[in-house]
Amino acid sequence: MTELLVFSEKNDLAFELVSKGREFAGALKMGLAAALLGEKAGAEANEYFAYGADRVYVGENPALAGFNAESYAEALYQIAQKNDAKILLIPSTKRGKELAPRVAQKLGAGCVTDATAVELKDGNLLISRYALGGNTVAGEVIKTAHKVITVMPKTFELGPKEDRKGEVVKADLNLKAPRARVVERQEKVGEKVDLETAEILVCIGRGLEKKEDLKIVEQLAKALGAEIGCTKSLCTDYQWLSEDRLVGLSGKKTSPRLVISLGISGQIQYTVGIRGARTAVAINKDKQAPIFAMSDYGIVGNLYEVVPMLAEKLKSA
Numbered sequence: 001m002t003e004l005l006v007f008s009e010k011n012d013l014a015f016e017l018v019s020k021g022r023e024f025a026g027a028l029k030m031g032l033a034a035a036l037l038g039e040k041a042g043a044e045a046n047e048y049f050a051y052g053a054d055r056v057y058v059g060e061n062p063a064l065a066g067f068n069a070e071s072y073a074e075a076l077y078q079i080a081q082k083n084d085a086k087i088l089l090i091p092s093t094k095r096g097k098e099l100a101p102r103v104a105q106k107l108g109a110g111c112v113t114d115a116t117a118v119e120l121k122d123g124n125l126l127i128s129r130y131a132l133g134g135n136t137v138a139g140e141v142i143k144t145a146h147k148v149i150t151v152m153p154k155t156f157e158l159g160p161k162e163d164r165k166g167e168v169v170k171a172d173l174n175l176k177a178p179r180a181r182v183v184e185r186q187e188k189v190g191e192k193v194d195l196e197t198a199e200i201l202v203c204i205g206r207g208l209e210k211k212e213d214l215k216i217v218e219q220l221a222k223a224l225g226a227e228i229g230c231t232k233s234l235c236t237d238y239q240w241l242s243e244d245r246l247v248g249l250s251g252k253k254t255s256p257r258l259v260i261s262l263g264i265s266g267q268i269q270y271t272v273g274i275r276g277a278r279t280a281v282a283i284n285k286d287k288q289a290p291i292f293a294m295s296d297y298g299i300v301g302n303l304y305e306v307v308p309m310l311a312e313k314l315k316s317a
Contacts, residue, residue, distance in 0.1 A: 001084070004021050005088050006034045006053070006088075008090060008091045009067060011044055015047070016157070019156060032053050037072060037075055038059075041059060045058065047161075048166070050161040056167070057083070059075050061175045063175035063176065069098045069099050071178050076088065077103055078171070080146070088146070088148045088149070108146060110143060110147055112148075114253065128140075130275070134249055134272030135268055195254050198254065200224050201247070202228050204228065205262065206263060208234070216307050220260070220314070222311075224260075230245050231246075247274060249268070249270075259279070262303045264284070266284075266294065271291070283307065284303075285303070
């Protein structure tokens with residue numbers, strides 16, 4: 001039986017793909033499998049079954065210690081070939097986008113990255129992704145026998161966990177030692193921010209007059225339990241915030257439940273990064289600002305007046 005195979009280095013993102021993959025696999029009359037690679041990888045197998053996987057392939061080969069894209073691509077290729085996996089779903093993380101084209105090349109597969117939606121249409125997977133610098137959304141169908149798709153985090157809803165059993169298969173992998181050897185690892189200096197998985201975002205743009213005024217934004221973010229994002233000028237030109245907080249064409253593509261854009265005009269370079277938001281709110285003193293056209297709610301007003309009031313209301317609530 002052909003299979004739809006899911007892989008992610010992050011379990012929470014894999015569970016999203018497995019939850020939706022259950023629907024795809026059922027409609028396409030495929031089995032649903034997941035690959036767990038690395039040291040003690042099989043420990044989470046039962047969680048994958050609970051979200052819908054029929055089978056879990058566990059690869060604990062020494063070559064998979066740490067993350068080496070070359071070794072992981074070869075492992076997924078071998079699993080896909082031996083088990084007739086025709087569709088491979090991977091999240092659009094940095095590692096996922098490094099891995100996907102490598103696996104696709106080995107499989108002779110078509111590959112689409114940064115999918116913002118995937119749906120079944122006429123027996124095929126119709127994949128949506130931004131095109132022409134984010135000015136439009138393209139619908140694409142992969143025609144090759146094997147298909148590799150990377151999906152933006154939070155694109156799919158996490159399904160309910162069920163009391164299910166599945167089959168754990170020890171993957172018999174023939175892997176060579178990686179050609180590149182990690183000599184040393186050092187902690188990255190600076191903030192650790194993961195905007196791609198944030199549930200709530202407060203984003204700030206050129207409407208902020210000086211760095212010291214970030215305190216206003218931080219108060220709102222704290223009241224909401226939100227992460228702070230920004231437009232390009234605030235991190236690259238002014239260096240008020242780290243590049244890890246950049247949202248848009250040159251930064252992170254996000255899919256939060258709620259995004260609030262403060263003092264941001266709404267040019268495509270920014271809005272491409274928040275189009276996955278379920279609810280968008282904009283605060284801007286220019287009532288003609290393009291950001292209002294793509295927002296569910298808008299407040300025309302000075303952010304220096306509106307944001308503190310909003311933060312206080314949220315605290316009291």
